Amino acid sequence: MTQDSRRTDHGPTIYEVAERAGVSIATVSRTLRGTGPVAPETRRRVLEAAEALRFTPSRAGVSLAEGRHAATGIVFPDLSGPYYAEVLMGCEEVASELGRSMIVLSTRGRSEVPRLVRDLAGRVDGLVVFGGTVPDDLLAELAGGGHPLVLIASAPLPGADLVAAENHDSAVRLAEHLVGHGHRTFTLLGAGDGSDIAQRWRGVTGVLERLGLPAGAPVPCAFTVEGGYAAGRELLARTGRPDAVVCADDQIALGVLLAAEELGLSVPADVAVTGWDDIMAARHARPALTTVRQPMRELGARAARALDELIGGERTGSRHQTLPTELVVRASCGTHPLEEA
Amino acid sequence: MTQDSRRTDHGPTIYEVAERAGVSIATVSRTLRGTGPVAPETRRRVLEAAEALRFTPSRAGVSLAEGRHAATGIVFPDLSGPYYAEVLMGCEEVASELGRSMIVLSTRGRSEVPRLVRDLAGRVDGLVVFGGTVPDDLLAELAGGGHPLVLIASAPLPGADLVAAENHDSAVRLAEHLVGHGHRTFTLLGAGDGSDIAQRWRGVTGVLERLGLPAGAPVPCAFTVEGGYAAGRELLARTGRPDAVVCADDQIALGVLLAAEELGLSVPADVAVTGWDDIMAARHARPALTTVRQPMRELGARAARALDELIGGERTGSRHQTLPTELVVRASCGTHPLEEA
DNA sequence: CCGTCCTATGTAAGCGCTTCCACTGTCCGG
DNA sequence: CCGGACAGTGGAAGCGCTTACATAGGACGG
Numbered sequence: 001m002t003q004d005s006r007r008t009d010h011g012p013t014i015y016e017v018a019e020r021a022g023v024s025i026a027t028v029s030r031t032l033r034g035t036g037p038v039a040p041e042t043r044r045r046v047l048e049a050a051e052a053l054r055f056t057p058s059r060a061g062v063s064l065a066e067g068r069h070a071a072t073g074i075v076f077p078d079l080s081g082p083y084y085a086e087v088l089m090g091c092e093e094v095a096s097e098l099g100r101s102m103i104v105l106s107t108r109g110r111s112e113v114p115r116l117v118r119d120l121a122g123r124v125d126g127l128v129v130f131g132g133t134v135p136d137d138l139l140a141e142l143a144g145g146g147h148p149l150v151l152i153a154s155a156p157l158p159g160a161d162l163v164a165a166e167n168h169d170s171a172v173r174l175a176e177h178l179v180g181h182g183h184r185t186f187t188l189l190g191a192g193d194g195s196d197i198a199q200r201w202r203g204v205t206g207v208l209e210r211l212g213l214p215a216g217a218p219v220p221c222a223f224t225v226e227g228g229y230a231a232g233r234e235l236l237a238r239t240g241r242p243d244a245v246v247c248a249d250d251q252i253a254l255g256v257l258l259a260a261e262e263l264g265l266s267v268p269a270d271v272a273v274t275g276w277d278d279i280m281a282a283r284h285a286r287p288a289l290t291t292v293r294q295p296m297r298e299l300g301a302r303a304a305r306a307l308d309e310l311i312g313g314e315r316t317g318s319r320h321q322t323l324p325t326e327l328v329v330r331a332s333c334g335t336h337p338l339e340e341a
Numbered sequence: 342m343t344q345d346s347r348r349t350d351h352g353p354t355i356y357e358v359a360e361r362a363g364v365s366i367a368t369v370s371r372t373l374r375g376t377g378p379v380a381p382e383t384r385r386r387v388l389e390a391a392e393a394l395r396f397t398p399s400r401a402g403v404s405l406a407e408g409r410h411a412a413t414g415i416v417f418p419d420l421s422g423p424y425y426a427e428v429l430m431g432c433e434e435v436a437s438e439l440g441r442s443m444i445v446l447s448t449r450g451r452s453e454v455p456r457l458v459r460d461l462a463g464r465v466d467g468l469v470v471f472g473g474t475v476p477d478d479l480l481a482e483l484a485g486g487g488h489p490l491v492l493i494a495s496a497p498l499p500g501a502d503l504v505a506a507e508n509h510d511s512a513v514r515l516a517e518h519l520v521g522h523g524h525r526t527f528t529l530l531g532a533g534d535g536s537d538i539a540q541r542w543r544g545v546t547g548v549l550e551r552l553g554l555p556a557g558a559p560v561p562c563a564f565t566v567e568g569g570y571a572a573g574r575e576l577l578a579r580t581g582r583p584d585a586v587v588c589a590d591d592q593i594a595l596g597v598l599l600a601a602e603e604l605g606l607s608v609p610a611d612v613a614v615t616g617w618d619d620i621m622a623a624r625h626a627r628p629a630l631t632t633v634r635q636p637m638r639e640l641g642a643r644a645a646r647a648l649d650e651l652i653g654g655e656r657t658g659s660r661h662q663t664l665p666t667e668l669v670v671r672a673s674c675g676t677h678p679l680e681e682a
Numbered sequence: 683c684c685g686t687c688c689t690a691t692g693t694a695a696g697c698g699c700t701t702c703c704a705c706t707g708t709c710c711g712g
Numbered sequence: 713c714c715g716g717a718c719a720g721t722g723g724a725a726g727c728g729c730t731t732a733c734a735t736a737g738g739a740c741g742g
Contacts, residue, residue: 059464060404061698123400286627402728
């Protein structure tokens with residue numbers, strides 16, 4: 001039981017390299033990290049020994065001595081759908097350039113999120129957190145505890161950076177486009193958990209109100225294809241079906257498309273449908289989905305960079321960045337002049 | 342310059358907890374980890390102190406003392422498309438259950454892959470590696486160096502576990518289904534990098550040969566929508582267009598669908614198209630894509646578990662696991678009796 | 683009542699690395 | 713020639729934690 005099984009068989013240590021090269025460990029360290037002066041001949045011997053032993057410094061040792069992890073954590077709900085995956089990629093790429101590893105933590109379906117997040121916080125220099133994944137009080141505790149924190153698509157938090165895509169104005173553009181198609185009765189699908197969605201709805205209803213058009217409260221709906229399908233079936237089957245269904249994200253919209261098809265309704269002739277995010281399937285659906293593209297990769301990249309600044313202490317005050325989105329007009333919102341030609 | 346900026350302001354140490362509780366650090370450690378006996382009253386004081394200080398053990402300290410990282414690394418090419426993302430999720434979930442963090446490394450577009458992988462290997466207890474992301478000699482070096490290694494969808498490597506989805510037989514089923522639709526001339530799109538794709542093609546060509554049908558060499562093609570689109574334009578425009586285009590993955594197939602649409606060809610009437618993977622867009626494309634679904638999440642989960650066994654030393658010999666796939670018949674491969682009814 | 687076991691706790695030796703400091707030569711400018 | 717600057721190196725003190733080992737009281741059977 002007290003055998004050796006407690007540890008993985010680690011590689012050679014700096015002592016072995018030092019011995020083989022006939023120098024002290026200090027010299028090995030200096031040589032390998034390029035700090036401090038080393039005689040050419042010594043350097044050669046050290047490098048040779050390190051090479052021969054395939055020496056890689058123990059990360060734990062380095063971390064402990066340096067007092068930093070050279071790693072950043074990222075907390076997201078799930079990786080299904082391209083949104084989070086893309087953000088993660090953007091983040092990972094920049095982090096890697098900055099010499100940091102990325103540790104991922106998904107919260108979907110997890111019961112002990114606070115414990116997992118605390119644990120994660122303990123092994124990184126800073127955290128990137130998606131809105132709605134971690135309880136606010138825990139975030140506040142972390143920020144208060146001096147943990148550099150960057151929030152993505154989330155409500156602002158004192159002491160933490162925030163990176164988000166523009167929501168309100170994009171929604172205004174989308175709504176105006178739909179109104180331009182002649183649509184008059186709208187239904188918003190996907191009640192807003194998080195300020196993100198709420199901002200979009202404010203943009204849409206603002207346009208409608210200005211035009212004196214009715215704008216009911218958003219209809220609750222799971223943010224999945226199945227959720228959109230179920231809600232779509234219900235919504236489109238009843239009398240007084242809306243002209244246009246504006247969905248909180250593409251997955252919901254795809255579900256609505258499925259429901260419309262099944263009900264024998266034509267999109268966009270009978271009903272217009274729009275999404276949000278521009279995931280891959282949006283382009284390939286028929287009719288292709290009109291949606292709003294978010295700069296997902298860029299969101300991640302910005303978050304990684306902001307975190308690096310926070311960690312490096314180059315900046316103390318928190319900063320909020322809002323990235324522009326792009327309205328992607330496809331077939332699902334109505335027939336376009338160009339296509340008629 | 343030599344100021345304090347070199348380290349993040351870390352939280353309280355075990356010493357502070359010990360002092361506050363009026364005990365030694367050994368007792369704190371024993372209390373918190375539940376090793377060794379502790380008097381109830383002492384336990385209470387320690388927990389209280391730890392709570393008050395919001396103490397979280399420094400991961401680097403723990404790692405160094407324990408001689409393990411409680412983390413596993415995963416190397417994948419990219420997270421675009423749901424395939425890798427799903428596998429990652431499956432992996433992360435199991436790893437988390439086993440008390441390990443997941444550190445991700447994406448290789449796409451990276452120049453210094455070997456250095457990055459070595460660095461990663463230094464901060465984890467074991468690695469999960471997707472086929473085609475890391476040079477074979479580096480893998481061999483890692484395996485030889487005692488690093489637990491699990492390969493996914495890759496050529497086998499001595500000393501490493503392998504987890505893969507079944508390829509050959511699934512391809513046979515797919516080909517037989519297509520032949521059943523009356524298709525006779527086939528083109529395989531996406532020349533195989535990696536034994537994975539090669540196995541699929543062997544399955545398909547095997548069926549064709551048995552029936553005396555021509556089966557040319559797979560046509561090279563980038564594994565992206567754009568790649569499939571470009572190849573599809575070229576392929577479908579020429580005289581002697583095939584009955585069926587069997588694509589190496591769904592993204593290619595989606596591109597071919599786009600090309601067919603643009604050329605005014607009807608799928609499946611003029612040409613059948615099939616994919617592989619069953620990504621989300623496959624279901625929503627019109628015609629919906631016939632494809633082969635891989636148990637992506639399960640692949641990741643198995644990999645994580647296998648790695649844990651390897652790390653724990655519960656097993657020394659390497660093991661190969663092959664997971665079954667599912668043929669998903671949709672509209673793109675031909676008209677089905679049920680749909681005709 | 684004493685030797686023996688446990689329980690409960692402290693002591694201290696690392697884990698592998700970075701880096702401050704001290705020390706030894708060398709090389710120059712004065 | 714001499715003092716000083718500096719290149720080149722080793723010694724040793726941690727970084728925060730785990731854990732073998734030592735120690736000190738009881739409890740308890742004989």
